[in-house]
Amino acid sequence: MVLWYGGDYNPEQWTSDVWDQDVTLMRRAGVTVATVGVFSWAQLEPRDGVFEFGWLDDIIDRLHAGGIRVDLATATASPPAWLSAAHPEILPVTRDGVTLWPGSRQHYSPSSPVYRRYAARLVRKLAERYGSHPALIAWHIGNEFGNDNPRDYSDVAAAAFRRWLRSKYTTIDALNSEWGTAFWSQRYDSFEEILPPRSTPTFGNPAHLLDFERFSSDEHIACYVAELEILREYTPDIPVTTNFMGFFGPADYWKWAELVDFVCDDAYPDPGAYDSYIQSGMQRDLMRSLGHGKPWILMEQATSAVNWRAVNTPKAAGQMRATSYQALARGADGIMFFQWRQSIHGAEKFHSAMVPAQGTDHRIWREVEAFGNELPLLAQLEGTPVEGVKVAIVFNWDSWWSLDQKALPAETDYIAGLTAWYTALFNRGIVTDFAAPGADLSGYDLVIAPSLFCASESELQNLADYAETGTLLVTYLTGITDETTRLTPSGYLGPLAATLGIQIDEFSPRATHRADEPRRISGGVQGNYGVWSEIITAKTAEVVARFDDGTASGHPAVTRRPTTSGTAWYSAAELDRTAISDLLGRVIEDTDVEPEFLENAPGVEVVRRGGLVFAINHGRTTATVTVESVAMVLEPYEVVLIEAPEEAGDLLQRGPRHLPVRAR
Structure with missing residues (x-):
């Protein structure tokens, strides 16, 4: 097998005379895989029970004749108009009771048994017809589950939520106990009294809110599984996937x-943002971690600008190539795009594509073609792991969902906190995994747990156990509630308190920040802090730094315990970048963690995979970095690959405008 290269192909938007041109251009660009049929339900089933597969037969046969494999979508992401007209009960409803109508996409409730029944019928027809086609390389279920219909508050969802709660708690008394419904007279006498957390006069029950997030995520997963089971029945040997969306809250x-x-x-980071390459x-790194280190596929990215931001900045020349190499370096076995040919109708007509609306006499096409013809020279990467990952950041959705609620001591941004620590590691040339709080952490030299707000006793104990032999860094707002949203029964931090050698006495957030009101920590770590601080007591821990001001003045800000x-x-404070970098250095x-480079080289990353060392400059200015004893100046968006552990001067490839060649 070769590395995947291609994109979403939507031939139904074009007349058949364009299709032959498409296959010719795909071969020219080195395309190996096309994702077909993502939004084609209305073409495949134009009327209830009437299926028209002839056009799809033609397309798949043409692709196969051109040597291009097919990632075949189940087309269930956007129901046809006739389905919602006949069954409006499939439509999702907002928290305020507003029905979301057809005219866009994902206009369905994931809890709807009617939607699932019709989706299953279509999937079965596709599996029967194409399951043995030689072009089929994978099944692609749905598309970006939950992107446009993340939460449904309809009566259909209410019934499904009650079933989910009954399965989890068994009895209403158990639910009342776990939810703490004695507060504000929220006690339920039966599951039938429970609704989704629709708009309420004031704050909702935190446990109710968190369970609804879990339920909603599970409902999207259940839609996926319903289709998966059919595909497994017909094609047990064909791999099945769907496309995730990075740090996506609803799933x-x-x-x-x-x-x-x-x-x-x-992945669609804003190319105009100064730190888009870090994002x-x-x-x-999250995708690689979700697969426990196994290779993954970049299923969608833009060749240049997208269409859905307030300002849609295009990618600079060479930027698409640099970020594509970044994906390969960090574990991807394929680079795909949305989409193959730029649409001329619809809401995404200003979204860039592999073939621009202006045709092939265009910078974007030339970059697409050049990059596609470089990939065969990197075939050795396929199936290989990223090497030397010794650091992990603990991340979980329960903490994210919990910190997004109201009625907290202060509003904090969970993902921003995660990103701050990731950025500090990235800037030191340290490749990082992500880990669930209960995961096996024994293979890491350093584990960072930022604001693990909602955690079970066993998850906190897992971190405590790790710290006995590894290096653990825990930040503020960790171990505050258990998995039911109840304050941690054994006290904030649970079993981590003894491991860390501290006690959290009080939260001390500061709502305003004036120029004449400094927020400093000093001692072994120097820098500023933001809104969040805590008043803690060092029991058996060494005090590394203290707060200089505010209600926490004089109290420990950073502690360390062997x-x-x-x-x-x-860390008891929301540290700024300078303080985070200073603390991380300490x-x-x-640990035995060794950064890939020590120079101040903003925009540069160095990653090892498949016997190659990737050095990539994402910056808009030149950068100097030493890799494998080779000092090199990287131009903006330049990529250098070094064969390791061969002679350091053995460059496989460099330069955004040159094909890769071996230079001895």
């Missing part, structure tokens, strides 16, 4: 990733 991908044969991702790197053969660190001294 718990830790749970979902166990149900796909390979992880896929849609995309973080997303790619364990059996490891170290446990705690923490790394307790």
Whole structure:
């Protein structure tokens, strides 16, 4: 098998005379895989029970004749107009009771048994017809589940939510106990009294809100599984997947990733943002982590600008190539795009594509063609792991969902906190995994747990156990509630408190920040902090830094405690980038983690995979970096690959405008 290269192909938007041109251009660009049929339900089943597969037969046969494999979508992401007209009960409803009508996409409730029945019928027809086609390389279920219909508050969803709760709690008394419904007279006498958390006069019950997030994620997963079971029945040997969307709030991908044969991702970082390459790197590392280190596929990215931001900045020349190499370096076995040919109708007509609306005499096409013809020279990457990953960041959706609620001591941004630590590691040339709080952490030299707000006693104990032999850094707002949203029964931090050697006494957030009101920490770590701080007592921990001001003035801000053969660190403040970098430098001294480079080289990343060292400059200015004893100046968006552990001067490829060649 070769690396995947291609994109979403929507031939139904074009007349058949364009199709032959498409296959010719795909071969010219080195396309190996096309994703077909994502939004084609209305073409495949134009009327209830009337199926028209002739056009799809033609397309798949043409692709196969051209040597292009097919990632065949089940087309269930956007129901046809006749279905919602006949069954309006499938439509989703907002928290405020507004029905979301057809005219866009994903206009269905994932809880609707009617929607699932019609979707299953279509999937069965597709599996029967194409399951043995030689072009079929994978099944692609749905599309970006939950992107446009993340939560449904309809009566259909209410009935499904009650079934989900009954399965989880068995008895209403157990639910009342776990939810703490004695507060505000919220006690339920039966499951039938429970509704989705629709608009209420004031704050909702936190446990009710969190369980609805879990339920809603599970309902999207259930739609996927319903289709998966049919495909397994007909084609047990064909891999099945769906496309994730990075750090996407409405879906718990830790749970979902166990149900796909390979992880896929849609990634659209803003090319105009100064740190977009860090955002995309973080997303790619999550995808690799969801698959436990196995290769994944970049299923969608843009060749240049998207269409859905307030301002849609195009990618600079060479930027698409640099971020594509980033995906390969961080574990991808394929680079795909949305979409093959730019649409001339519809809401995405201004979204860039592999073939621009202006045709092939265009910068974008030339970059697409050149990159596609480089990929065969990197075939050795297929199936190989990313090497030397010794650091993990603990991440979970329960904490994200919980910190997005109201009625908290202060509003904090969970993902921003995660990103701050990831950025500090990235800027030191340290490749990072993500890990669920209960995962096996024994293979890491350093584990960082930022704001693990909602965690079970066993998950906190897992971190405590790790810290006995590894280096653990825990930040503020960790271990505050258990998995039911109740304040941690054994006290904030649970079993981690003894491991860290501290006690959290009080939260001390500061709502305003004036120029004449400094927020500093000093001592072994220097820098500023933001809204969040905590008043803590160091029991058995060494105080590394203290707060200089505010209600926490004089109290510990950073602590360190040696364990059996490891170290446990705690940060009681929302540190700024300078302080995070300073603290991270201190923490790394307790580990065997070795950064890939020590120079101040903003925009540069260095990653090892498949016997190659990737050095990529995502910056808009030149950068100097030393890799494998080779000092090199990287131009903006330049990529250099070094064969390791061969002679350091053995460059496989460099330069955004040159095909890869071996230079001895």
